[in-house]
Amino acid sequence: MAPNVLLHGVGAIGAIYLHLLLKAGCRVTAVCRSNYDAVKANGFTIDSVLYNTKDVHVKATDVVRSPSEAAAHGPFDFLVVTTKALPDAKTAAAIAPAVTDGKTCIVLIQNGVGIEDEYVARFPGNPLLSCAVYLPSTQISPGRIQMGNQELLEFGTFPDTAYDDSAAVKAAADSWLEITKKGGSNCVFQPNIQVQRWKKLMLNASWNPICALTLSRDVAFYLATDVAEHVVLEVMLEIVHVAQALGFSEITPEMTEKQIGNARKRIPGPGIEPSMLVDVLNGRRMEVEAIVGHPVREAKRLGVSVPRLETLYALAKALDDAIAFRKPGQSLSGDYKRV
Ligand SMILES: NC(=O)C1=CN([C@@H]2O[C@H](COP(=O)(O)OP(=O)(O)OC[C@H]3O[C@@H](n4cnc5c(N)ncnc54)[C@H](OP(=O)(O)O)[C@@H]3O)[C@@H](O)[C@H]2O)C=CC1
Numbered sequence: 412m413a414p415n416v417l418l419h420g421v422g423a424i425g426a427i428y429l430h431l432l433l434k435a436g437c438r439v440t441a442v443c444r445s446n447y448d449a450v451k452a453n454g455f456t457i458d459s460v461l462y463n464t465k466d467v468h469v470k471a472t473d474v475v476r477s478p479s480e481a482a483a484h485g486p487f488d489f490l491v492v493t494t495k496a497l498p499d500a501k502t503a504a505a506i507a508p509a510v511t512d513g514k515t516c517i518v519l520i521q522n523g524v525g526i527e528d529e530y531v532a533r534f535p536g537n538p539l540l541s542c543a544v545y546l547p548s549t550q551i552s553p554g555r556i557q558m559g560n561q562e563l564l565e566f567g568t569f570p571d572t573a574y575d576d577s578a579a580v581k582a583a584a585d586s587w588l589e590i591t592k593k594g595g596s597n598c599v600f601q602p603n604i605q606v607q608r609w610k611k612l613m614l615n616a617s618w619n620p621i622c623a624l625t626l627s628r629d630v631a632f633y634l635a636t637d638v639a640e641h642v643v644l645e646v647m648l649e650i651v652h653v654a655q656a657l658g659f660s661e662i663t664p665e666m667t668e669k670q671i672g673n674a675r676k677r678i679p680g681p682g683i684e685p686s687m688l689v690d691v692l693n694g695r696r697m698e699v700e701a702i703v704g705h706p707v708r709e710a711k712r713l714g715v716s717v718p719r720l721e722t723l724y725a726l727a728k729a730l731d732d733a734i735a736f737r738k739p740g741q742s743l744s745g746d747y748k749r750v
């Protein structure tokens with residue numbers, strides 16, 4: 412039987428995996444929010460630099476407004492979370508109506524680190540897969556997606572040891588690899604996925620808040636001053652130091668050169684808009700805790716000095732509060748209520 416998949420929060424990233432999972436022959440139900448009406452009526456339209464395609468129409472098997480509504484289309488083999496990783500969202504609780512205990516494999520396709528715990532706590536008997544995704548993509552209007560020139564989906568089990576310790580987890584991971592590859596994804600199983608998540612964090616913890624705080628694409632920030640490259644490199648190095656203190660010795664200072672080199676190669680083009688910049692431009696909450704706050708807290712716990720990361724955290728968190736709580740057209744007042 413075709414795998415039955417639920418995609419929770421189908422925006423820029425979710426739409427691409429909707430496309431690939433449908434190509435693999437899966438039944439796919441899409442949970443949509445602000446884009447519900449557009450997607451229900453017309454599906455998604457995707458332009459892709461990687462696939463060299465324009466105006467590709469993609470229609471989910473079913474489009475619903477919530478996991479409770481999705482439950483009627485279950486039971487699901489996979490529930491794929493492609494919302495932003497925001498602590499206030501309480502996503503594990505939100506998806507519960509569509510999760511079959513002990514069966515549905517939960518797949519997190521999200522940036523950041525330390526995002527898995529709420530799912531382990533809520534669904535201790537379900538397979539959990541954690542993914543690091545390299546896929547520049549933006550929803551430019553409801554249902555309209557622009558995808559860049561890369562799609563790499565690295566995934567592993569959470570915890571890493573579950574792949575060897577549980578036959579059910581191994582079967583779910585093997586099946587995920589099979590269906591994503593069948594759909595055309597550049598999907599790779601990583602036995603140490605946390606190392607890959609921290610490696611990707613070098614990129615996200617530096618460029619995402621820097622671009623969001625400056626309203627600039629990576630190339631624009633890079634070109635603005637002759638100290639910009641040094642600033643980005645130093646933030647990346649702080650992530651390397653925290654990762655090494657966590658025991659991830661595979662993450663080395665030399666890797667930062669390759670990461671900054673990728674931005675350099677984009678000159679003199681327009682550069683990319685990291686997802687956090689897209690959030691600010693649209694007045695949406697940013698993934699500050701998953702991408703910057705968690706590594707700052709880990710650094711403190713481990714006694715690693717991260718002054719640049721702390722600065723980015725303080726600035727990005729304050730901006731995120733202003734996005735959430737200020738009155739339109741006004742600055743954020745000191746008496747606003749913290750959640
Ligand atoms: N975009 C990119 O280039 C990349 C993104 N990532 C990561 O992938 C993840 C997804 O990002 P991205 O696709 O860009 O984000 P988007 O904001 O484009 O998409 C998220 C979607 O989830 C919806 N959503 C949020 N909460 C709910 C809810 N409770 N119920 C139903 N729908 C909901 C949002 O709806 P609404 O519009 O109403 O908020 C939105 O449509 C993030 O962790 C991001 O960091 C990783 C690599 C690249």
Ligand SMILES: CC(C)(CO)C(=O)C(=O)O
Nearest residue numbers: 544545546547684685686
């Ligand atoms: C930098 C990028 C596009 C890499 O895929 C990303 O992770 C993001 O925008 O958050």
